[in-house]
Amino acid sequence: MIGQITPKRSRLFGAYVVFMLLASSCAWIPPGDKPAQFLHSPSLDHALSHTGRDEPHAPAGHWPPERWWREFSSSELNGLMDVALKDNVGLKVAAARLRQAQAMVRVEGARLLPFLDAEAEFENTRISENGVFAALNRQEAAGANIVFGRINPFNFRYEFDFWGKNRAALEAALGEAEAEKAEQAEVLLQLTGAIARSYIQGMALRQQLDLTHDMAKLRRDLLSMDETRLQLGLDSADPVKQAIIELEQINKREAGIRDQLDIQRNLLARLVGKGPDATQNLFADTVLSPERIRLPAQLPLELLSQRPDLASALHRTEAAAQRVKVAKAGFLPTIDLTAFAGVNALRMTKGASSLANLLFSGSSFSYGIAPGLRLPLFEGGRLRGELSAQRAEYDSAVELYNETLLRAVQEVADSLSRWQETQAILEAHGRLLSAQHENLNLAQVRFRSGLDDRRALLARRHTLLDQEYVLKNLQSDQLVAMVDLMEALGGGYVNTLQPVQQSPEQPGWWPW
Template sequence: MRSPFKPRRWILIVTGVVMLAVSGCAWIPEGEKPARFIEAPSTEHISSHVHFDKAKAPAKQWPKPEWWREFGSEELNSLMAKALQGNPDLKAAAARLRQAQALIRVEGARLLPFLDADAEFANERISEHGVFAALNREEAAGANIVFGKMNPLSLRYEFDFWGKYRAALEAAIGEAASEDAEMAETRLLLTTAIARSYIRGLALRRQLDLSRKIVELRKEMLHLAEMRLKLGLDSEDPVEQAGIELEAANKREAGLRDQLDIQKNLLVRLTGGGPIPLDKLFAAGIHDSKALQLPAKLPLELLAHRPDLAAALRRAEAASERIKMAKASFLPTIDLTAFAGFNALTMTKGASSLANLLFSGASFSYGVAPGVRLPLFEGGRLRGELSAQLAEYDGAVELYNDTLLHAVQEVGDSLSSWEETHSILKAQVRLLSSSRKNQTLAEERFSIGLDDRQTALSREYTALDQEHALQAVEAEHWIARVDLIEALGGGYSNDLKIVQQKIAHSQDHPEGFSLLRWLITMPAMFDKK
């Protein structure tokens, strides 16, 4: 008897049901307008008052990756080398980067078919008192059910029609690029911290040597005051004052020793606890006397070399791809499974015949099973996930905006500090020069008997005190130089054109950063081991 339903009618019914289900599951709620990247503020007001030496201005990237070599200190270079190999924070950042790179492989595997092989064998004895034995005691009672299956080829593949898994791959690439920038930021913070500590320690070491000379000078001045008291040339007041000044000098020397120990211990921690000859530390010094060679202008392109800014942008990139993933979850998924192999099941008193039966041509089997899954009702889960991803994207964009404004502020502050400390340093050098001239005049007057020894020692103390202050001012000027290097990224390289293209594209399409990021970063990520 012919069925009343024609095959064409069945096809129409199934197609109608599928279309209805797709229309029901494809509704994606519209959220609020996404956050937007702000335009970078101009740096003209920052560098307009700073005078650069255009003749010496570097033409290529500045700062250089190993910027600390410009200080001309082999001791500082050695500390940097130890830190880059042994610092725990840097090793942890490298581990996070490797983890992020491994997730790229995990997410990329979802775009490929899964092939595997499986085999299964079972031998089950039927109870003589069970149901099967009761139905067929002669054949089934005490017999064995032997089953064998061997599929040397099984395939599972989910079609990525809506770009869900490609977006997951893009998000993983963005996270890995962010971790790469975070590692560069950790390296920058580490090297600048070592440079600051070394500069402070170097200044403290020189100040300590000067303080010891000041202590000896104060002792001599106290001895002269006591001699004048014994000779009846002065009262006890100069003796008391000389004693107070000696104890103040002793106190300053002790404080300098304590601060110097702090810098030594800090360097030990920053370098990862490696062997550092603490007794000979800060002996080499800095031999660079050149002026800071900045570019003739400070364009905004230099800010693209900041690793924290690059990391914030990559986070926003990854968040935008996760929006695409959340939207794709509203759409149906289509997959395909297939297998080819052998399977056989027999009931026998022994299992020896299974092998001949399993590998016979009649036991060959295969199957193909396409599947469609429609998210008709998820209890609000999909909308919640989409809202969460939109909020994460907005937060990532605002973090980038805040990082950008903070970067401009840091550049401005460090430039101002570098300029001001340079002016203070020149004034302190002039002041020290005047003090030494006064000291020379006092010694000459003492040699011809116009002044006493106490006046000459007092002038010598003034010169030593000004030299003591010069070490602090010079250290602050060098530290301001390190601050500016840190503010400009410390040699980190980032492609500004790609950054600008992504920002411009994301203004209107926050869920779709280009796959170009993958093509650019993928080779470098697998090369960095």
């Protein structure tokens, strides 16, 4: 008969319907806006051009080294760093986050593998003598026990990852783990940088405290001479009053330095993860000199790729791109396979149950294989919302990377500028100190010749000490600029993932 649907035609028609549903499902994925673009590294030619001056340079190679603080040749600073690497709370928190991210990698990776488990179930149910079953069959069912047992030592479940959904989820988890590893390196870099800066400032304060002791001694000698001249009637009381004022100013400066020194000691104690008593004997005898640190002859811009914050931002963009793939795969069919093998039995009895004998008999063996297909047709906009959210997360991650890159370039340029300018200021101050030494030598000659009294000699010594006091600040500023540059260039961190310079629209990177 014309139009009759034969079994063969029915199978072909069903296969055709399934194929059309699978093919049309891709069209349900809504198109997205143009994704965010990665910035290319801005030019640093002007800032880097000043690094080739005629001065001694550090040896060629990776700069700064991994343990960059050892460049300062300070055993005290090295000891602080060693303690901080073991006891700092922030590092421990970062390590815990990294372990959590690595655990999620194992969770997502498990989705690519088949699931095997076993189950056992036993149930004993008494039928009510006044219930529905008893009313239908009072003689057999009223008051009887329904005994059921099932043992499946083999349960198999597997989802076919035809669209790469589970693989993308694993890649996203791997990206997050790598980002957390870079975040841990960033915490370490910020910690060691903070310790080095605090230690350098503390060293400068300790040296300034020694100078204020010498200046206070000179002021007391001047006050004593002015008081003697007043008693002998050789001068008025005005010089005595002025000497007292200047002495108290030095005492005030000394008290302020002691307070700042205590603050630096307490800060270092917190940074290394100890109590304040652990750092009270710091700054005993170590002297840091800026001449010990040498800038390499060349600083290629590629060193920016060794910054852990840039590496973290880049890994997070990759993870976000993979999550977009996961969201897209949610629009596609899910195909899985389940299977089981075991024994099960059910018996209704009013006496002692013989379920065990029945359950483990050969006739109770059972198995099953069930391929499954799930095609999302309507979910109230949930899938579109998830995809839109993941696309927005990707754009946000790219823009965060761009912002981090711009900040990195600024920090490198700023630290290079501070390094160079503090060096120029130190050279100028060195010439000023040479002139002050010559002035003091001249005052000593005039004193020995009787042309000047001792007050003039002490005053010039005080002026020289005051300039040496300023020198400690300048040396500290240059050392801090060196720390800033080492931190701006990643502090020895090595990143295996290079910054992406291609457009997100190129194949293989644009996730939609």
